[in-house]
Amino acid sequence: MTHTSTAAPDSATTDRLFDTAAELFWRQGFGATTTREIAAALGIQQASLYHHIASKEDLLYRICVSSLEPFLADVPAKVNQAKCPLERIQVFIHAHLTTLLQHQQRNVTQLTESRSLSARHRAEVLALRDKYEHFSRSTLENAQTAGAIRGDVPAKYLNLELMSILNHASLWFRRGRALAEDQLAEMFTKVFLDGAAAPSVRPRVTLPDLAVDRKKGVEEKKPARARKTPLVPDNPALSRALDAAVGLFSRKGYAATSTREVAGILGIQKATLYYHVESKEDLLFLICQSSLTQIQNDVETAIRDIHDPLERTQALICSHIESLLRDEAKHATTFTEMHALSEKRFEQVMKLRDAYENFVRSVLQEARDAGVLRQDIEVKYLSLALLGIMNRVTVWYRRDGPLSPNQVGRLLAALFLSGAAAVNV
Secondary structure: OOOOOOOOOOHHHHHHHHHHHHHHHHHHOOOOOOHHHHHHHHOOOHHHHOOOOOOHHHHHHHHHHHHHHHHHHHHHHHHOOOOOHHHHHHHHHHHHHHHHHHOHHHHHHHHHOHHHOOHHHHHHHHHHHHHHHHHHHHHHHHHHHOOOEOOOOOHHHHHHHHHHHHHHHHHHOOOOOOOOHHHHHHHHHHHHHHOOEOOOOHHHOOOOOOHHHHHHHHHOOOOOOOOOOOOOOOOHHHHHHHHHHHHHHHHHOOOOOOHHHHHHHHOOOHHHHOOOOOOHHHHHHHHHHHHHHHHHHHHHHHHOOOOOHHHHHHHHHHHHHHHHHHOHHHHHHHHHHHHHOOHHHHHHHHHHHHHHHHHHHHHHHHHHHOOOEOOOOOHHHHHHHHHHHHHOHHHHOOOOOOOOHHHHHHHHHHHHHHOOEHHHO
């Protein structure tokens, strides 16, 4: 039911409403959060909530807009005060990160829940994102024109790398438990501009050939899409059910999908589906397990026989990205929907995720101990930056685009290790 807002709340009330709702959306997901819960968290009656919002979807829309507006106003204002192209990039990184973390939970909501918006509202939010993306990309293009950063990589990909590093911080940063925003921005500036590799190693890092597909455009024959990994190899019926669930969860979200819809996709009765699983949550849990187990297995297999620490790091990045893009809907579902699991199952999935992230960190630590990675940034933060670069690929990659998954992996490995500064070209 849609309600009509009857009064415009003042700024303090709006901030409290948006922050309270965003915190619930972060913990539970938009679909699983009710307006009754939001009202209870605010200490008001549910009916009173509708004096301030028209509907839960209207609230989500206004949170998304409120999170994007400061990026469009504050960040350009600060960047435009900088005197040279390189300084503009440095100011951009600081301003973006500060703005991102000022209303961290709202920005997580904007980044992860916009698919739940109505078509009209989603188009408006995407238009704001596109406007800001144009500003960030043009900042890098101007630096390329001035010779301040490397010109052998399109600014589009430099921008995607940078925004992935920065926006990923909204998911893991905890004020008071980690570095201050300025310290984190300094680290990210070094990783982006100078790269993660030690200076003596950077000349060994080479880019993939990006020119072939861009020149031939649509005439270039695309490589065949890699076959998806069966979610349950020894149970084809259950694997098909999970594949159907992945398709629905990735498009509609877990909360908005019913087991009846999953059964309908398979052409079976709902009762037949329950022969394989006891609940909808079973489907999500098995998807998350499969996703995290698969990516670790793929990466471990890819680097097992590689002993050179630089090559191991490059192979880790490439195999991670290729694994993600082979089953992108499954992995995207895991990233965005795992919070919907019950506490016990969420803890089990988090153990798998933490185990993989610790594995990535251990590979980087070995590379650092061997003198391959820079010594002035903790491996913890190099690892977090890299995970952002790799995992955000599922958000922006398009299979009909100019690069194959292998090219994307090799490109992002090169950018992470060698950086964007012109001196590294």
